[in-house]
Amino acid sequence: xxxxxNVNGEKHEADVEARLLLVHFVREILGLTxxxxxxxxxxxxxxxxxxxxxxxxxxxxxxxxxxSHEVTTIExxxxxxxxxxxxxGFHVEHGLQCGFCTPGVIMTATAFxxxxxxxxxxxxxxxxxxxxxxxxxxxxxxxxxxWAAKNGRTQEVGA
Amino acid sequence: MQVPAxxxxxxxxxxxxxxELLERYGEGAYLxxxxxxxxxxxxxRLAVPEVVIDISGLDDxxxxxxxxxxxxxxxxxxxxxxxxxxxxxxxxxxxxxxAEAMIADPLVRNMxxxxxxxxxxxxxxxxxxxxxxxxxxxxxRGPDGERTVHIDDLHVGPYQTSLEHxxxxxxxRVPRAPQASAYSKVKRRVGDxxxxxxxxxLNMSGGEIExxxxxxxxxxxxxxRARGAEEALRGQSPGPEAYGRAGDVAAEECDPIxxxxxxxxxxxxxxxxxxxxxxxxAVERAAGQGVER
Numbered sequence: 001x002x003x004x005x006n007v008n009g010e011k012h013e014a015d016v017e018a019r020l021l022l023v024h025f026v027r028e029i030l031g032l033t034x035x036x037x038x039x040x041x042x043x044x045x046x047x048x049x050x051x052x053x054x055x056x057x058x059x060x061x062x063x064x065x066x067x068s069h070e071v072t073t074i075e076x077x078x079x080x081x082x083x084x085x086x087x088x089g090f091h092v093e094h095g096l097q098c099g100f101c102t103p104g105v106i107m108t109a110t111a112f113x114x115x116x117x118x119x120x121x122x123x124x125x126x127x128x129x130x131x132x133x134x135x136x137x138x139x140x141x142x143x144x145x146x147w148a149a150k151n152g153r154t155q156e157v158g159a
Numbered sequence: 160m161q162v163p164a165x166x167x168x169x170x171x172x173x174x175x176x177x178x179e180l181l182e183r184y185g186e187g188a189y190l191x192x193x194x195x196x197x198x199x200x201x202x203x204r205l206a207v208p209e210v211v212i213d214i215s216g217l218d219d220x221x222x223x224x225x226x227x228x229x230x231x232x233x234x235x236x237x238x239x240x241x242x243x244x245x246x247x248x249x250x251x252x253x254x255x256x257x258a259e260a261m262i263a264d265p266l267v268r269n270m271x272x273x274x275x276x277x278x279x280x281x282x283x284x285x286x287x288x289x290x291x292x293x294x295x296x297x298x299x300r301g302p303d304g305e306r307t308v309h310i311d312d313l314h315v316g317p318y319q320t321s322l323e324h325x326x327x328x329x330x331x332r333v334p335r336a337p338q339a340s341a342y343s344k345v346k347r348r349v350g351d352x353x354x355x356x357x358x359x360x361l362n363m364s365g366g367e368i369e370x371x372x373x374x375x376x377x378x379x380x381x382x383x384r385a386r387g388a389e390e391a392l393r394g395q396s397p398g399p400e401a402y403g404r405a406g407d408v409a410a411e412e413c414d415p416i417x418x419x420x421x422x423x424x425x426x427x428x429x430x431x432x433x434x435x436x437x438x439x440x441a442v443e444r445a446a447g448q449g450v451e452r
Contacts, residue, residue, distance in 0.1 A: 001168060018168035018211065019201075040161045042199060043350055045266055054269045060198045061270070064168055065191075065215060108266060129349040130264030 003067040007032070008076030018064050023047040025063035026073055034074035034103050038132075045131035048104035049073050055111045057130070074103035077110055085152035086110050086145065095144030097135035105131045109145045119149060161202035167210045174221065174300055174327055177214050181325045182302055184210040190327065191215060192236060193272040195263070196279045214327070221274070221329060224248065231333040235274025240265070242273060252333060253444065254292060254358050257342035258285040264350045278328040280314045280381065283352035287314060287382040289342055291374030292358035293333045301326035314381040337370075338362040339445035343437040345429050347420065353377035354420040355429035357385075357409075359437045361392075363445045368392050368401075373434065378413040378426050385409040388434055397442040402435035409434040 004013045007030060014029050026032045026049065035058060038046030042060040049058045050072035078084050086109050089095065096102045105128055112119070112127040119127070124145045125138070133141060169184075171177035181188050187209030191197055194215070200206035214221070214236070221236035224245045231252055233242065242248055243259035262285050263271060276286040277297060287310065295310045299322050310331075313320050322328065337360035344356035355378050361371040371392050373385035388409035395401040415426035 018166055019163045021198075040202065042195060042267060045264075048266060051270075055266055056270050057266050060195055060267075062168075062191075062194070062198070062211075065194070065213060112265075127265055130266035 001064050001067075003064055005063070005066045005068075006070045008072055014063075016063050018062060020063045022049065022051075022058035022061040022063045022066055022071070025066070026058065026071065032073050032075050036100055036103055038100065038104075043132065044101070045104040045108065046101050048107040048131065050107065050111065053111070055108050072107075074107060077107070084110065085148040086113065089144035089147035089151070090141075093140050093143040093147050095136070095140045101131055101133045101135075105133065105141055109148065113145070113149055113152060117149060117152070119145075121146070163198070163201035164204060164207045166201075166208050168213065169210060170213045170216060172216070174214075174217060174329060177212055177217075177327050178300060178302055178325060180210075180212045181327070184212075186324055188212055190278075192275040193238070193270040194275075195267050195271040196275060196281065226251070226336075229335055231336065233273050233331045233333075235272060235278075235327075235329050235331075237273045239263070239268035239271045239273065239276070243268065251336040252293065252340065254289050254340035254342035254360060254441075255286070257340075258289045258344070258356075258358065261285065261342075261344045261346065261356075267350070273331060274328050277310075277313070277331055278320060278322070280316075280318050280320050281352070282314075282317050282379060282381050283377040284382070285342070285344065285353060285356055285358075285376060288356060288374035288376035289358040290331060290333070291382055291384050292340060292342075292360040292372045293337065294335070294360070294372055295331055295333045297328055298330040298332060299326040300329050305329075307332070310382075311384060317380050319381075337372075339441045339448065341437045341440035341444060343433045343440070345433065352420075355413075355415070355426050355433060357430065357433040357437045359434075359441045361438070361441050361445065363397075363442070366396060368395055368397055368438075368442070371438070373405075373409065373438075375409070375413055375430060377420070378415040378430055380414065383413060385412055385430075385434065387412045392438065397438070399435075402438050405438060406431040406433075406435040 036046035038044040042057045047058040189208035191213045221234040223234040249256045296307045340360040342358045345354045358374040375383040388405040391405040410427040410431035
């Protein structure tokens, strides 16, 4: 089936099998390998992308479902020169070890902070509960999101 | 790598078109809404549709949460997150918000739909048990028009409903808001289905439980209603003794199987405790109305 998907602001056309999953569309057909492919069972959240602005697990969405819709991947959230506040927070607070879960967590946290710019720790932990990290014990991830919440708005104004 | 079997893909532009497509393609055609139950089942080849009819674009027709004339109407494509965040749901149908906070995880709740959760008839799915407590009905549209089915009559077995092929579940309707309600669930980790879960909706009168409905999931081959426990509580003064008796009855009338989530005695014990605890929460909420949440 022929589809046209707006990915990171750019229109991409492809002829795909209906059973192709969105995660494989962005990774294999578009070469955007920043989105990770983890558990394949909608548990781990490594494949999180935005579909029409909402974070979703792209291993559980058919690519054809994104036809005529907008997808944003981890490659699409930064300016190309400067890190976003959430990315910066992960850098400053050492919010990753192996980095496998990181793109997914950053997508989830980015959408979360837009909705809730001044969250409690409990709200952060709930928000990222669909993203599994097997290295950090989440402590530094939570600190990274807190850093972004604290520094995000001033940074955006300056950017 | 989990790959679904090949299928033909159709997009329905209206509910009417979805009904037509279901008729045209017959039993091998499945509806796709949020896809968060169907796609995992297709990956495991537990579901092998010949045709997938995508109804996820029918937001104009099927994505709403409205209360009018004291009845709550939830369109089939309302997302779990929308139910969780709905002010009217949080205030007047509190058990739905209780349940939603424990369904899957926030990312899944962005895609998963209310209609899908009800139509899928997973015996461990939370929303059907909550809707049983709320005395709900579902609306289905088929080739012969629209009809309503009471939630007690909807699920006939695991993943089996009394809907005909060719019917599309379009709405869940709660005819009256209860005075108070609550939902409790035990699960092993975030994202898990219930080891056992209990939903309660009740009305109080003169310090007694006038009316009560109790739904259960994860403890039978379909969503269950704890009729015996309801009977044990109706007309009773609330308190630990009444809760204990009702819990004992519910533990008997549920019908769990042993699996990775636990043994049969463990699950019966969960039901016993959860029934008492959830009724107590609902009674407290009824007493403190307008104060909580």
